[in-house]
Every structure is written in C-alpha cells, then in structure tokens.
Amino acid sequence: MATLPYSQYTYVELMSDMKQENWINAHVHMFEFFGGTTPLLIPDNLKTGVIKHPKNGEVILNKAYQEMGDYYDVAIVPTLVRSPKGKPSVEGTVGKVTSSIIARLRKEKFNSVIEANMKIKKCLEEFNAKPFQKRNGSRKEIFENEEKMFLRPLPKEPYEFAVWKQATVQYNYHISIDKMYYSVPYEYIKHKVDVRITRSVIEVYYKKKRICSHRRLYGNPGQYSTNMDHMPLNHKKAGEWNGDRFRKWADKIGPSTYKVIDQLLNHYKAEQQAYNGCRSILKLADSYSSKQLEEACHMALQHLAVPRYKNIKLIIAHNQDIRKTEEEQVIDDSYAIIRGSSYYGGSNNE
Known part of the structure; x- marks a missing residue:
C-alpha cells in the first residue's frame, strides 16, 4: 500500500509473497x-x-531496490526504525483500507491473485472517490486538481526487475544463463563477467562496464543468441580453438569419435557454438580411455543423429559398470591348492 501525503490518494495491490521481485514490481x-x-x-x-x-x-539499501530508485530518479529514505510517525499518511490509511477493502472482501473466495486484484481495484476506486468527512472533496478529486501536477513524468519504459549473476566466458565466447547461451566479444574468453538478467534482456558487464546485451531467450534449452560481431577474425585469437583442431584430435582417437565431432561442428549455425561440447567429449578420453570413448561414440551413432556430451558420458559410465561386474564374476583358480592321493594314504587307501 502507498499513499500520497497531500491528497491521501492511495494505491493498494495484493501480492503472492513478500519476495524482492514482487516488492519491486509493486513499486512499478x-x-x-x-x-x-x-x-x-x-x-x-x-x-x-x-x-x-x-x-x-x-542506510544500506538492497541493490535491486536502489537500482529501481535510480531508474525513476527517486530518493529512497526509509523511516526511522520503529517510527510509524515517519510516514503518518500511509499509517493512517492502513486502518481505513482494512475496514473499506479487506473487511469488505473477507468472506469472498478467489481462484488467483489476479482475480483478487481485479476486485480490489474496484474497491480502491470507490475508496479514493469517497468524500472526506472533515475536508472538502475526495482523495481522487484533490489528487487530480492539486497534486498530480507536481509528479515527475514517468520514463518511456517501466523498470524491469533484474537479477545479477556471475558467469565465465567459455571457449566458444558464449556464456550460459539458465541453459541458454549468449555471445560475448571473444576478447573476454576465460574472463568472469557480471550478468544482469531481466524478463526480456540479458546484459553483460565487465568491471562495471556493459560490453554487450541480448534479448532473453525462452523455450527449449540449448538455444544460442550469437552476435556475429563477437566472432574473432582468426579462430586462433579465440584461444586457438577451431574446427580443424577438434577434428584432428578426434581422428587420433578413432573414426566414430571423428564422426561425432564432425556432426556436432556441422550442426550449428556458427561452428563456434559447438566448441564447448566438442572439447567436453574429447576430454572424456582423459577420464576414461581413448578406447572407451571410441566404443561409446560408435554406440551413440547407432541410436542418435547428433550425439551430445551427456549421451556419450552416460554410455561410457554404463559400459564401465558392466566391465566391473564381469570382472568380479571371474574366478581365478590359478593358485588353488590341490592335495594328491598320497596325502590321504596313497592309492591303496580305501
């Protein structure tokens, strides 16, 4: 609930919780x-x-709250702790709203917060339009005629709640946010960047300077948003990783591994989008063996058009478990001790 001090014009909204996103959106x-x-x-x-x-x-404000205040050019000055007199207009209106709106709706049932707010909105209109008892006019009349003119104009676009995360720029000069991939200028490969995430935009910052932005992706995970200007002029400048190097690496392991890597490189619009996946697959030979990786790639190609890292990793792990089980079942009798007939009294012993 919010109240303007002169007209007592009031805004009320029901929220599903008291978390930061709802707090910021209520202000918007x-x-x-x-x-x-x-x-x-x-x-x-x-x-x-x-x-x-x-x-x-x-006073130290929450980062998102301060950012919202800066966006609207509003100074946020919290009242003193346990000092309701610091905001008497809104405190005095709480009781009136409780009896005029909350008490009025206390017996009604709603199926959603949206439905409840629609009803609250109608009650709020009546509340603001109701004439004062000890003052001429109503909240709405005084607001429209005497107070609204002193408000500052709104920005062209409303503020969007943002979450900040840190990400590392991968070898394919993309960062991963909620299983989606966004390109960053290749000069920042291996660097940690700060990412500002809203419902519609992904903004990337390095040392508090914005270096790029993308429209946020939704839908199936694994999508890429790639700005061609972020691509290196020479693949060697992007950490010396390129398609030919991955193919040569895969060819040393075996033909099936080569085919998996080649298909993965050809699958994407930009070859660089496959670099991280290729590198992850080929590094499996270090954790297991080249032979196991080649066998897993061969099996993957029989069932999948374009095998990915997680597919091959599962196959290798499954094959290794089978090998361990088979080894445990083999009985080694090369050291068995067998006593001859002489031990029991010779051949004549009955």
Whole structure:
C-alpha cells in the first residue's frame, strides 16, 4: 500500500509473497497508477528493501531496490526504525483500507491473485472517490486538481526487475544463463563477467562496464543468441580453438569419435557454438580411455543423429559398470591348492 501525503490518494495491490521481485514490481505498478513519480519514497525498514539502517551511519539499501530508485530518479529514505510517525499518511490509511477493502472482501473466495486484484481495484476506486468527512472533496478529486501536477513524468519504459549473476566466458565466447547461451566479444574468453538478467534482456558487464546485451531467450534449452560481431577474425585469437583442431584430435582417437565431432561442428549455425561440447567429449578420453570413448561414440551413432556430451558420458559410465561386474564374476583358480592321493594314504587307501 502507498499513499500520497497531500491528497491521501492511495494505491493498494495484493501480492503472492513478500519476495524482492514482487516488492519491486509493486513499486512499478504504483508509479503507473499515480501517472508519475515522487521526489521521495519513505518505506518501512523491511529486509526486502533495506539491508541496514543503523542509528548512526549510512542506510544500506538492497541493490535491486536502489537500482529501481535510480531508474525513476527517486530518493529512497526509509523511516526511522520503529517510527510509524515517519510516514503518518500511509499509517493512517492502513486502518481505513482494512475496514473499506479487506473487511469488505473477507468472506469472498478467489481462484488467483489476479482475480483478487481485479476486485480490489474496484474497491480502491470507490475508496479514493469517497468524500472526506472533515475536508472538502475526495482523495481522487484533490489528487487530480492539486497534486498530480507536481509528479515527475514517468520514463518511456517501466523498470524491469533484474537479477545479477556471475558467469565465465567459455571457449566458444558464449556464456550460459539458465541453459541458454549468449555471445560475448571473444576478447573476454576465460574472463568472469557480471550478468544482469531481466524478463526480456540479458546484459553483460565487465568491471562495471556493459560490453554487450541480448534479448532473453525462452523455450527449449540449448538455444544460442550469437552476435556475429563477437566472432574473432582468426579462430586462433579465440584461444586457438577451431574446427580443424577438434577434428584432428578426434581422428587420433578413432573414426566414430571423428564422426561425432564432425556432426556436432556441422550442426550449428556458427561452428563456434559447438566448441564447448566438442572439447567436453574429447576430454572424456582423459577420464576414461581413448578406447572407451571410441566404443561409446560408435554406440551413440547407432541410436542418435547428433550425439551430445551427456549421451556419450552416460554410455561410457554404463559400459564401465558392466566391465566391473564381469570382472568380479571371474574366478581365478590359478593358485588353488590341490592335495594328491598320497596325502590321504596313497592309492591303496580305501
């Protein structure tokens, strides 16, 4: 719930939980409802928004909350701890909203948060339009006529809640986010980068400088978003990995391994998208053996059009388990001790 101090014009929204994403989105919806932004936001000291509010010292806001405030050019000044008088307008409105909206809907049943908010919206319109008892007009009238003009204009696009993650740029100059792959300028191969993730955009930062962005991918995992400008002019500049090198490496192991690697390299729009998978497959020869890898590739090709790392890894592990079981079942009698007939009294002994 949010209330403007002069008109007492109020915004109310029901959320499914008190997590950060809903907290931020509630602010975005609030600004859209008011049709502008205020110079200040005076919230409670809830952990979702305020990390630390010492008696003496600087207030530390949650990173996402601070980012949202910066986006709307709003100063966030939390009220003093346990000081409801720091925001009397909203505190005074809580009781009124409780009796006018919550109590009114307490016996109704809703199948979703969206459905409940639709009903709340109608009640809120009536609440804001209801005339004051000790003041001329209503919340809505005073807001429209005297307060709305002082709001700041909204940005062209609403703020999108963002999550920050760290990723390492792979040999194919892509990073992996939620099983999707996004290209990064090849100069950053092996470097760790910070990634800002929203519902629609992936932004990549290196040392606080944005180096690229992509529209976020949805759907089947394993999709690639590749900017051709991120590709190296010479494959050797991209860590000296290229298709020919992978094919030569695979050829030394065996024809089936070569065929798997060649099919994987030809499968993607950009050959570089297959580099990480090829390298992972070929490195299996170090963990197991070249012979086991060749056998696994041969079996994989019989059942799959384009075998991947996880397929071959499962086959090798399965074959190894079978070998261990067979070895345990072999009985070695080369050292058995057999006593002759003389031990029992010779050939005449009955």
